[in-house]
Amino acid sequence: MTVVVAIGTRKGLWLARSEDRVTWQVDGPHHAMQEVYAVAFDTRSGLRLLAGVSSPHFGPGVSISDDLGATWEESSSPPIAFPVDDAALERVWQIQPAPASQPGVVWAGTQPSALFKSTDGGRSFEFVEGLWNHPHRPEWEAGFGGQAVHTIVPDPSDPDRVLVAMSTGGVYRTADGGKSWEARNKGIKAYFFPDPWPEFGQCVHKVAQHPANPSRFYAQNHHGVYRSDDGGDTWQSIADGLPTDFGFAMVVHPNDPDTIFTFPIEADGRRFPPEGKCRVYRSRDAGKSWEALGTGLPDNFWTAVMRDAMCTDNAEVPGVYFGSRSGEVYASPDEGETWHQVAAHLPDVMSVRAAVIPT
Amino acid sequence: MKVTVLIPGVLRTATDGAAHLDVDVPEPATLGAALDVLADTYPALDRRLRDERAALRRYVNFYVNGEECRRLSGPATPLPAGAEIQILPSVAGG
Numbered sequence A: 001m002t003v004v005v006a007i008g009t010r011k012g013l014w015l016a017r018s019e020d021r022v023t024w025q026v027d028g029p030h031h032a033m034q035e036v037y038a039v040a041f042d043t044r045s046g047l048r049l050l051a052g053v054s055s056p057h058f059g060p061g062v063s064i065s066d067d068l069g070a071t072w073e074e075s076s077s078p079p080i081a082f083p084v085d086d087a088a089l090e091r092v093w094q095i096q097p098a099p100a101s102q103p104g105v106v107w108a109g110t111q112p113s114a115l116f117k118s119t120d121g122g123r124s125f126e127f128v129e130g131l132w133n134h135p136h137r138p139e140w141e142a143g144f145g146g147q148a149v150h151t152i153v154p155d156p157s158d159p160d161r162v163l164v165a166m167s168t169g170g171v172y173r174t175a176d177g178g179k180s181w182e183a184r185n186k187g188i189k190a191y192f193f194p195d196p197w198p199e200f201g202q203c204v205h206k207v208a209q210h211p212a213n214p215s216r217f218y219a220q221n222h223h224g225v226y227r228s229d230d231g232g233d234t235w236q237s238i239a240d241g242l243p244t245d246f247g248f249a250m251v252v253h254p255n256d257p258d259t260i261f262t263f264p265i266e267a268d269g270r271r272f273p274p275e276g277k278c279r280v281y282r283s284r285d286a287g288k289s290w291e292a293l294g295t296g297l298p299d300n301f302w303t304a305v306m307r308d309a310m311c312t313d314n315a316e317v318p319g320v321y322f323g324s325r326s327g328e329v330y331a332s333p334d335e336g337e338t339w340h341q342v343a344a345h346l347p348d349v350m351s352v353r354a355a356v357i358p359t
Numbered sequence B: 001m002k003v004t005v006l007i008p009g010v011l012r013t014a015t016d017g018a019a020h021l022d023v024d025v026p027e028p029a030t031l032g033a034a035l036d037v038l039a040d041t042y043p044a045l046d047r048r049l050r051d052e053r054a055a056l057r058r059y060v061n062f063y064v065n066g067e068e069c070r071r072l073s074g075p076a077t078p079l080p081a082g083a084e085i086q087i088l089p090s091v092a093g094g
Helices: B009-015 B031-041 B043-049
Strands: A003-009 A012-018 A025-030 A035-042 A048-055 A059-065 A091-097 A106-111 A114-118 A148-154 A162-167 A170-174 A204-209 A217-221 A225-228 A260-262 A280-283 A291-293 A310-312 A320-323 A329-332 A340-343 A349-356 B002-006 B020-024 B060-064 B084-089
Touching: A003 A035, A003 A048, A003 A320, A003 A329, A003 A340, A012 A035, A012 A340, A035 A106, A048 A091, A059 A091, A059 B043, A091 A148, A106 A162, A114 A148, A148 A204, A162 A204, A170 A204, A260 A310, A310 A349, A320 A349, A329 A349, B002 B031, B009 B043, B020 B031, B031 B043, B043 B060
Parallel strands: A035 A091, A035 A349, B002 B084
Antiparallel strands: A003 A012, A003 A349, A012 A025, A035 A048, A048 A059, A091 A106, A106 A114, A106 A148, A148 A162, A162 A170, A204 A217, A217 A225, A260 A280, A280 A291, A310 A320, A320 A329, A329 A340, B002 B020, B060 B084
């Protein structure tokens, strides 16, 4: 088995490969000097790599490789373009292939906050007007990193159901293929408002779902860690047992809907791991209890892990991966028990995805 | 009306390697009209120079006979016959 990890950074994309997920060969940069906020492996037929790339000079786009970075294809016309007068694409924050039952469908989340849908594997995208025309949109604000739809969770079986999260704005859900959207933030606190329990306006950092239990979601909020057991209608805190409720990442174990991983950060005002110790936290019981995982991870780690810089692969015993703003990437071949360094001294890591290379 | 557009090395992958392009611009000839003509033949170049609203990308400079167009009239800058448009990436990033 060979696993490939795509590492998107502020200055390009690196690819790491390993037979044992302990020792790694790293090549790159691909798309040097371009920001890579979004990467995705499309495992539905072969292994397609999609990257949301953005040049400070020449603008954003989507680049596709069907040979793991040996060659890249970028369409001559913009693959994602706003068909409106008052917005232009600034950055692609999320690329999310749909479930295997919807071949060719790929979703993209953008800055400014909008959703796009591709039906040709990511070569071209259509604007989802229903979300853009939502009456709440004028009140969606930019967070520190910009205003963006950064999370897209397609339902595993119903192609009409999609959940998105944006900062700020929070969670929105459609049940009609994107025509209409409802805010779904009940129970998620927005401490930075005079009324901390608004219908929308939350700064939800990441939402994750397991396909075997599609009515359950996990969310890492801008202070707050939550679970929903009713499809996002209501959210309950699962932050007890964590050293802090701040963070960006939230990842579900691909074979166990009760197992989740996160990377706690001390606070909004202190964006370091608690005590500067690099630790992944894992829950095996859907957030009722948590354990720190640090074997092989450093202390004196004064950096942070961004919302899309943590993931698992699709191996039978899944590996877990994360990268930091300090350009370090770690892998665990055993569900978080032990960790090994994949790469160091890269630019700020913004996105990490991993997959087994099909034989 | 004919003008010449100078392409920086970093963008020549989008012009089949051409370093300068002769463009026949319809009247009234403006920088924007010249870019519109270029876009028809070289869409991959155009998307790097302008966004989907045809706004000039912030960190790309367009010199019309040696003067940066933003100190003139931007895309509406009139082009005299034989004008030279030099495209240069500006200072950006870190």
